[in-house]
Structures are given as C-alpha cells and as structure tokens.
Amino acid sequence: MTAETRFKLNTGAEIPALGLGTWQSAPGEVARAVSHAIKVGYRHIDTAQGYGNEHEVGQGIKECIDAGIVKREDLFVTTKLWCSFHTRVAEAVQTSLDKLGLEYLDLYLMHWPLAMNPNGNHPMIPKLPDGSRDIVHSHSHITTWKSMEQLVGTGKVKAIGVSNYSVQYLEELLPQATIVPAANQIENHPSLPQQEIVDYCKQKGIHITAYSPLGSTGSPLFTAEPIVAVAQKRGVSPASVLLSWHIARGSSVLAKSVTPARIESNRADLIKLDEEDIATIRKYSDHLEATKSLQRFVFPPFGYNFGFPDKQ
C-alpha cells in the first residue's frame, strides 16, 4: 500500500514515505494538525527550530502517545538547526528536544548551509543596518556539519542530514565528512524536479525528502494541465498526483496541512503512478526546463549563492 511505503536510510533506519509538514502552521492549529495526522496514520512529522512551533508539535505527539495511539518508536520526527545556531549545535538540539518533549530525534537536519550571526540584532533573522541578512561568511557549513557529527552517539539523534544542499555544496562537504548525510531535504515538485541533485544523492546513498510538493501556500501546481490530466485519468485529485510522484521517484514527501480533510486525503489518496503518468509529468518538467520556466517557491532573501542551477 503506497501510504505504508518506507525508505531505507544509510543508517539502516526507515523513513516513512509521507510526512506531515508544519511550516507556517499557525499556533493554535499545529498541535491539532499533528495529532489528527497521527490518528489517521501519519508516522512522520517534520518541524524546525525556525518554525517556532516545536512546543506545539510536541503537544500533538504527546497527546497521541498518552492516548496509546502510538509509541514514540513508531514515529519518525525530524527537526532542523537554524542558521543563527551553527556555532551552538549542542545547545540547539537540546532546546529542540526540550520543546518537543522528546528524548531523541529520528533526523536532525542543517536547515540551510550558511551561518547567521549568533549575536546579531535578532535571535533568528539578524539583519545588518542595510536590511540584508547578517550572514557569517567566514563560518563554513562544513564546520557546522562537524559539530552535528558529534551528536551521533549521544543518543539525542538517530541520524543527521542536510537541507537545501545543491550538488556544489555536497561536493564540498562529502570529502570532509566522517558521516555521510542520511538525507537532503529539498524543494521538489514537477515544476522544480532537480533531477541533478536527486541523481547525485541517489548515487551517494543520501535519501531525498521533498518539500513544498504541492507548491507551498497559494500554489499554481493544482491547475497545471498535465497534473490535472493525470489526476483525471486516475480518478484522484491533483494533490494526490503531486504527492505520489515523489514516492514513485524513491523520495519521501512532506505535505503541510492544518485542514483535517486534507490531512486525511493527502495520505489516503496516494497512488502508485504508472509509467505513462510518470512520462506525462516528465514531459511537463522537461518543457519547463527547456523554456527556463522552472518555479522555485521557497527562496528566502539570504542574498547567497546556494549553487542551485535555476538561481545563479
């Protein structure tokens, strides 16, 4: 059954194919979204220090554990190190654990491969007087990774990984790494297939998790003609096609919703796309690439070159 699919990480652990996203899930909504998701079968929850909602995510998890719906070990919980904490990894992971009310994380990711000033004018998004983000250019993401490697063996993290890494950044990191990242969480959907990084990660044993698979808030992807065509042919919604596409590619996928009916259908309506469906979607992606019309929905104003082929 597609919703039960799990992928093996390079640690030997398994990551459930579908996770609940929680970015921009408002306070007062996210605990309910998490507990509803777990009740209807989700076993993978994605949050981040930067989302400011780890406490509420933890409440949703606790409700389900206390009610006997799941045990901690049935869940796969990911959180992420925020940029202004790259020099304070041990402190950051403990704070995340405390907020979540958990003793360990299944996956701890470096959210973006750059450090922001830990002593700047804001704890999360420090800015310079000209309004640009206060980035510590002298601090390498490799140094951050070395600190994250120290967490493995402490019992606080089962696996470590990265997010928003391009091939260029992985090529810098891998020769210096003692531990190969278990996962790279990247924006991924038919309008930004990122085949280059997906193939590279596959070759290196790094699992891909797709974020913003539905095109994030206010998405145009639901009405993209080839997606609608596959949805109609298969008798499902465009959202189902967009989510199922990643599972067919061997990636896990994070779907954010705070709407109970969507949380349910995003899981229940996953399907196994066939070769014809995949070919239709590939043709669409190839056309966008050829016409330089790829769409990246998440590109925060870091003013930084992440090595993304579509944003140089």
Ligand SMILES: NC(=O)C1=CN([C@@H]2O[C@H](COP(=O)(O)OP(=O)(O)OC[C@H]3O[C@@H](n4cnc5c(N)ncnc54)[C@H](OP(=O)(O)O)[C@@H]3O)[C@@H](O)[C@H]2O)C=CC1
């Ligand atoms: N590592 C990183 O830098 C990033 C990680 N992420 C992670 O990935 C997750 C998913 O990405 P995100 O950007 O949130 O966007 P998604 O692509 O998951 O889209 C979320 C939006 O789609 C709506 N939606 C959900 N299901 C349906 C449906 N079946 N039909 C119609 N609309 C629907 C949601 O509305 P509603 O909630 O109102 O139902 C919300 O507005 C994040 O929440 C986060 O956990 C995301 C961005 C960056």
Ligand SMILES: O=C[C@H](O)[C@@H](O)[C@@H](O)[C@H](O)C(=O)O
């Ligand atoms: O995970 C989601 C995104 O990466 C988000 O954390 C960033 O876009 C952040 O809001 C920022 O402004 O840098």
